[in-house]
Amino acid sequence: MFNCGQLAATGMKIKVAVLGAGGGIGQPLSLLLKQNPLISHLALYDIAPFTPGVAADLSHLDTPVKVTGHKGPEQLCDALTDSEVVVIPAGMPRKPGMTRDDLFNTNASIVRDLTLCIASCCPKAIIAIITNPVNSMVPIASEVMKKAGVYDPNRVLGVTTLDIVRSSTFVGEINGVDPRTVKVPVIGGHSGITIIPLLSQSQPPCKLTDPAQIDKLTKRIQEAGTEVVKAKAGFGSATLSMGYSGARFCNAILRGLKGEQNVVECAFVKCSLAESEYFATPITFGKNGMDKVLGYGKINEYEQKILSQAMPELLKNIKKGVEFAKK
Ligand SMILES: NC(=O)C1=CN([C@@H]2O[C@H](COP(=O)(O)OP(=O)(O)OC[C@H]3O[C@@H](n4cnc5c(N)ncnc54)[C@H](O)[C@@H]3O)[C@@H](O)[C@H]2O)C=CC1
Numbered sequence: 375m376f377n378c379g380q381l382a383a384t385g386m387k388i389k390v391a392v393l394g395a396g397g398g399i400g401q402p403l404s405l406l407l408k409q410n411p412l413i414s415h416l417a418l419y420d421i422a423p424f425t426p427g428v429a430a431d432l433s434h435l436d437t438p439v440k441v442t443g444h445k446g447p448e449q450l451c452d453a454l455t456d457s458e459v460v461v462i463p464a465g466m467p468r469k470p471g472m473t474r475d476d477l478f479n480t481n482a483s484i485v486r487d488l489t490l491c492i493a494s495c496c497p498k499a500i501i502a503i504i505t506n507p508v509n510s511m512v513p514i515a516s517e518v519m520k521k522a523g524v525y526d527p528n529r530v531l532g533v534t535t536l537d538i539v540r541s542s543t544f545v546g547e548i549n550g551v552d553p554r555t556v557k558v559p560v561i562g563g564h565s566g567i568t569i570i571p572l573l574s575q576s577q578p579p580c581k582l583t584d585p586a587q588i589d590k591l592t593k594r595i596q597e598a599g600t601e602v603v604k605a606k607a608g609f610g611s612a613t614l615s616m617g618y619s620g621a622r623f624c625n626a627i628l629r630g631l632k633g634e635q636n637v638v639e640c641a642f643v644k645c646s647l648a649e650s651e652y653f654a655t656p657i658t659f660g661k662n663g664m665d666k667v668l669g670y671g672k673i674n675e676y677e678q679k680i681l682s683q684a685m686p687e688l689l690k691n692i693k694k695g696v697e698f699a700k701k
Pocket residue numbers: 393394395396397398399400419420421422463464465466467468477481484488503504505506507508533534535536537564610611612613616
């Protein structure tokens with residue numbers, strides 16, 4: 375996944391903190407980050423008592439990344455101090471029958487409290503939020519940073535990479551090609567109908583031309599998280615594919631910090647697309663997190679229709695997050 379000569383070539387020393395590192399996503403994500411040559415120190419934080427054990431386990435991997443474990447709120451600031459990137463997969467996952475919005479009541483206060491500590495311990499860190507519902511958690515984290523007087527919209531990013539990974543996988547299967555060669559932008563948000571894959575912009579073009587088949591594939595991408603939740607039958611949601619996607623997103627942030635240009639991923643960010651304050655869109659990365667919002671270009675009539683249908687739900691999710699944080 376990573377080019378092992380990179381760190382030596384740049385001499386960079388980057389500390390990354392993972393909050394929720396003991397969980398279903400946190401552990402495989404940390405396993406992949408321990409192998410990233412752009413990271414010098416990986417700080418694993420969780421409220422779970424076994425977190426130092428996860429750190430001890432990972433520290434035996436023969437890569438140069440230093441790993442430290444931090445458990446419980448009294449050790450959070452140690453994990454965060456000097457971190458340039460903070461990835462947050464802390465919080466409850468869905469069970470069958472739940473929507474992502476059903477996680478709001480539990481996860482909103484977790485993300486609020488973690489962000490409050492980021493604001494005081496590492497206010498300049500780039501924050502990558504995995505916790506659901508992403509559509510509401512990014513507004514919450516942004517409002518907390520605003521209140522603390524340290525908000526930089528380029529440094530608060532919602533992770534939607536799994537939607538891109540899934541779209542590439544499914545189109546790759548249809549086209550009979552290596553999915554890693556397929557690029558499909560996914561815009562809007564990260565829940566149900568707010569996930570809008572732009573199959574008309576697939577590179578190489580998706581082989582499907584029948585509108586009914588395109589609609590079916592669009593719905594499969596929108597419901598892919600639910601597909602996993604159902605298959606896991608009460609034992610959580612996507613963890614391994616999310617660990618992979620989170621590591622890929624984190625690598626894009628690190629490449630930007632290193633000064634690499636034109637690194638593109640989609641993310642749910644502060645912008646003014648589709649008359650929404652926050653929107654998932656292709657972006658580039660730079661030394662301060664998000665560099666440019668690339669937007670979504672020309673979309674076809676079908677995509678325009680599903681975007682219009684999604685907007686009320688997306689705006690509702692955003693408003694709910696903003697109001698919670700302002701309380
Ligand atoms: N953005 C995306 O594409 C995706 C997001 N998710 C979301 O990621 C979140 C985590 O999912 P899983 O890892 O499967 O859940 P999990 O339950 O396996 O792990 C969550 C971890 O968070 C920890 N935690 C809880 N409160 C905490 C706090 N205040 N501080 C630090 N750690 C805390 C728990 O101890 C646990 O180890 C869920 O909200 C899930 O819906 C899941 C898949 C994809």
